[in-house]
Amino acid sequence: MTNPLFYAKIILFGEYGMIENSQGLVVPYSFYKGTLKFSELASEFEKKSNHHLQKYADFLATLNLPGNFKLNIDAFKKDIEEGLFFDSNIPQGYGVGSSGALVAAIFEKYSSEKLSPDTISKDNLKKLKAIFGEMESYFHGKSSGMDPLICYMNLPILIENKENLDKVAIPDHASEGKGAVFLIDSGITGETGPMIQIFFEKMKTEGFRKTMKEEFIRYNNACIEAFLKKDMNPFFKNLKKLSVWAYDHFKPMIPESIYNIWKKGIDSNAYYLKLCGSGGGGYILGFTKDYEKAEKMLSGFQKEVIYRF
CATH class of the missing domain: 3.30.70.890 (GHMP kinase, C-terminal domain)
Known part of the structure; x- marks a missing residue:
């Protein structure tokens, strides 16, 4: 079975403002992506990624996720021992969600409850955002959970305010457009x-x-x-x-x-x-x-x- 790809994200509008309850519009960006894979860990990149996952798994083991969601940390740690790494071309420190894609990939693979982005309710979106905020706090100290949510959903999301967000359609891409x-x-x-x-x-x-x-x-x-x-x-x-x-x-x-x-x-x-x-x-x-x-x-x-x- 091929592991799903998780795309980068771009905040079109709302950076910093979302902290102060402004609206935000965030879209997936498929040029950059990442997926969990197994390997012999021959390359330096793979070794480093596997080592980071070990440390991250220890952190996740300390979390109590809100709602009914549970992560199978034992399965995650076992896979790490067997050569799991995150194969990603998403640049770090570029504002396009490198840690968000990793969090989304881990949640998708090890969460006890499976959700379909197409049919997810507005209420579950809010719960997921809270869970992702906890999981991503390892990378940023404090996280809104928005990046992993976008990477997980792979759909444009309109943040209405701190409490509410929903899936949204953006105007069609016009490949011949001047703008x-x-x-x-x-x-x-x-x-x-x-x-x-x-x-x-x-x-x-x-x-x-x-x-x-x-x-x-x-x-x-x-x-x-x-x-x-x-x-x-x-x-x-x-x-x-x-x-x-x-x-x-x-x-x-x-x-x-x-x-x-x-x-x-x-x-x-x-x-x-x-x-x-x-x-x-x-x-x-x-x-x-x-x-x-x-x-x-x-x-x-x-x-x-x-x-x-």
């Missing part, structure tokens, strides 16, 4: 922990809390609403505001290599950039009505188109 959502490689890896620390420090000041609530969350939610309706004029209008806001308030999270092109996009209106995940490195998200034009302006940077419209 695009794309990733830019900043060339350095980012670490989630320190970036979230910076955010919480900023949240201690009243001015930042106020602008977060009154501006960031408003623009963010308006972008999601317009994107889902494929209403591109209000979408780009709010996206520009969001990009300007991030440039002013999320400076520490924007990799230095990206400062100038971020500003260039705002000034020229040729494209707009935003963080992909917590920032600090990894990927940056770009949106443009004319990808050919944006691509020329961003020559020298490695880019990947993830969606056309």
Whole structure:
């Protein structure tokens, strides 16, 4: 039996805002994926992965998962002894859910209860998110559980607020479309922990809390609403505001290599950039009505188109 593949994820909207109850829109990204496999552990990568799984299994053994879910840790540990490793091309520290895919793969294989993403209820989605938050806390200290949930479901998810989330349909990908959502490689890896620390420090000041609530969350939610309706004029209008806001308030999270092109996009209106995940490195998200034009302006940077419209 082939083990299922678990894809990476991309937070299109809602990074940091979801901590403060904004909406979020997260989609799977099939270019990167991972799966659990057995091998003789001949390569360094396989050995390292197997060793990490051993340590992770010890951590999972200490958890009491909420609800009726149980993980068969004994079977997991036995498989690790027999050469289990996580075969993944998902880059770490790039904001695309490397630990999320691993958590989803382990849950799928060792959970006592099997769920079908197509028929899962809204209530079970909430339970799963809580379970995944516990399981992923090993990697980030604190986790919302959102990354593993997206990787597990392999469907776009709309986070309505801290309590509610649901499956959602995004507009069809138009392979011939001029417009695009794309990733830019900043060339350095980012670490989630320190970036979230910076955010919480900023949240201690009243001015930042106020602008977060009154501006960031408003623009963010308006972008999601317009994107889902494929209403591109209000979408780009709010996206520009969001990009300007991030440039002013999320400076520490924007990799230095990206400062100038971020500003260039705002000034020229040729494209707009935003963080992909917590920032600090990894990927940056770009949106443009004319990808050919944006691509020329961003020559020298490695880019990947993830969606056309």
